[in-house]
Amino acid sequence: MNSPIEADAPSPQRCGLIAIVGRPNVGKSTLLNALVGQKISITSRKAQTTRHRITGMRTLGATQFVFVDTPGFQTQRSSALNRNLNKTVVASLGDVDVVLFVVEAGRFGLDDAKVLALLQGEHLKDKPVLLVANKLDAVKRRNDMLPWLRGMQDRHAFAEYVPMSSKREADVQRLFGIVEKYLPEQPWLYDEEALTDRSDRFLASEIVREKLFRLTGDELPYSCTVVIDKYEEEGNLRRIGASIVVERDAHKGMVIGEGGERLKRIGSESRQELEKLLGAKVFLELWVKVRSGWADDEAHLRSYGYE
Numbered sequence: 001m002n003s004p005i006e007a008d009a010p011s012p013q014r015c016g017l018i019a020i021v022g023r024p025n026v027g028k029s030t031l032l033n034a035l036v037g038q039k040i041s042i043t044s045r046k047a048q049t050t051r052h053r054i055t056g057m058r059t060l061g062a063t064q065f066v067f068v069d070t071p072g073f074q075t076q077r078s079s080a081l082n083r084n085l086n087k088t089v090v091a092s093l094g095d096v097d098v099v100l101f102v103v104e105a106g107r108f109g110l111d112d113a114k115v116l117a118l119l120q121g122e123h124l125k126d127k128p129v130l131l132v133a134n135k136l137d138a139v140k141r142r143n144d145m146l147p148w149l150r151g152m153q154d155r156h157a158f159a160e161y162v163p164m165s166s167k168r169e170a171d172v173q174r175l176f177g178i179v180e181k182y183l184p185e186q187p188w189l190y191d192e193e194a195l196t197d198r199s200d201r202f203l204a205s206e207i208v209r210e211k212l213f214r215l216t217g218d219e220l221p222y223s224c225t226v227v228i229d230k231y232e233e234e235g236n237l238r239r240i241g242a243s244i245v246v247e248r249d250a251h252k253g254m255v256i257g258e259g260g261e262r263l264k265r266i267g268s269e270s271r272q273e274l275e276k277l278l279g280a281k282v283f284l285e286l287w288v289k290v291r292s293g294w295a296d297d298e299a300h301l302r303s304y305g306y307e
């Protein structure tokens, strides 16, 4: 990240990684969707710039908010939040800039305490953790909130205390303003346009990419990417042509699979998901191209939208 992607972008640019954690059912997905501004959270498994899975992004003014997944908090079963996960959690949170710890306003139970305990590990002690007291709209006795928030202060020195409702747009906007302060001044990691309006082209490349990495397991190196060559709309039909760009012939074989089976699956799963997301019929053509050494070619990477 040596220079901003666009010379005329607002400056100074800020950009940072944000993790949203909390026990199941506190409203994490609702909050993420509200922050990202769209109902889907795209999962691109092998994100280029971090070892996180990017679950969503939003660029507002000069600031790019990048939301990442945190393995260890994904589970729906709180019993899995045990000591064994400690390492994973610490590793996954180690390089995020700020953590949003979500609880239900006015409540703090054993499961919340388990998550908080993970955040209080030695390695994370300097990490800013913001307490998001969500579902404020569901709190009937507002007068109880102040003593409850004081009680939370005793549990942890949170960087901020944010009582809010993920379902209130004004609250979500306010949260952006609060989180922004914790993101470092540095060039954006992603192209603004691709992420703010989640262009359908971008969506298509992310979906194919996600299937590609999921169906090939860990065999493929990070440098493989997906480029949309063609995106045409004809009424309710989308004609999409995409190239999976790999570095070596051996990788090409992995992507294609025996008798072309794997590529076929990547294609059909991508098509089905895209049809759902776009609400249109999709005709998807996939190509596998070998472009040796392109991963070293910075200009080329740039043109693919990665840095």
Ligand code: GDP
Pocket (backbone or CB within 6 Å): 022, 023, 024, 025, 026, 027, 028, 029, 030, 031, 134, 135, 136, 137, 138, 164, 165, 166, 167, 168
């Ligand atoms: P997660 O398991 O933490 O991801 O929680 P979800 O986002 O799935 O939300 C769990 C439930 O809480 C859902 O029924 C949401 O509609 C609800 N919910 C989320 N945020 C709010 C909020 O701000 N207010 C109210 N009243 N309900 C919410």
